[in-house]
Amino acid sequence: MAKMTLEELRKLRDGKKTELRKRDSDGKSIQVIVGMGTCGIAAGAKDTLDAFIAALDEKKLVDDVLVRQTGCMGLCYAEPTVEVLVPGMPTVIYGKVDVAVVREIVEKHLIGRQLLDNHIQDRPAADIVAK
């Protein structure tokens, strides 16, 4: 494919804008925060982030979810770690999140609204909650 220009990018984005406004009005949204510190990167957090983007794209959830990166969450032994915030559900950190677990999180947690008991690592650490 030829190089995309900024203008083409803007047009692609504008095509989706009306849907976006609708969602912004209720103010709350689902957040997925991937730990991308030295430990996270070494354990493959980039693949985890890529997998989230691909899975959300596939499930048509891209306009409902914020995907963010953060540094180390203090759980280096369990990297890649992912914090998932769904309004109305407890905030949890999942550990050892590989591509298969990403798909499970998207299907069971984000869509099915159920926690994945086998992968829960922790609640957010105190030093990152303040942020």
Next chain:
Amino acid sequence: MHFTLCDLAADIAQNAAESGATLVEATFIETDSEFRFIIGDNGKGMTEEQLERAKDPFHSDGIKHPGRRVGLGIPFLIQTAVQTNGTWDIRTRKGNGTTVEANFDLSNLDAPPVGDVPGLIRTMLLYEGPGETVVRRSYEGIHGAIDYEVRKTELVDALGGLENAGALVLLDRYLRSLDGTDETDD
């Protein structure tokens, strides 16, 4: 230990983004035999003494992660460069930002693979600290020639923010189209 050179660069880029900088500039120059990156910020910089300590893997200022006794980003970079016939350089002045430069010889048997450069650029654009991040990338070799520059402010303007997963999907497609490595045909 990091698997690819891009992972090493991501670590250094994260330091730059968290240095209190308003501007981070990165340049990636790649050929079939060489991978070179220069990542500079205008953040808080280091004194000579602080720089010496940053090279020690068993040192951390303990501010970001209270109680932690290691800081591995720069030590990993230096170790990999030294082991694979590469070079590295850190220029810094207290209050005036830091520039980290590294050069890897890809023909060296022990040199790590380059990794996913568009993915690295996306990661860099997502760091929250700096208002502006400018990334230049060039490649010349058997796969053709690539030469482009992206600016965070322009992309934020075009996409209306970068955190929404929809914006990330488009950002990823945009960066891969610049690289000529996207799989979609349209």
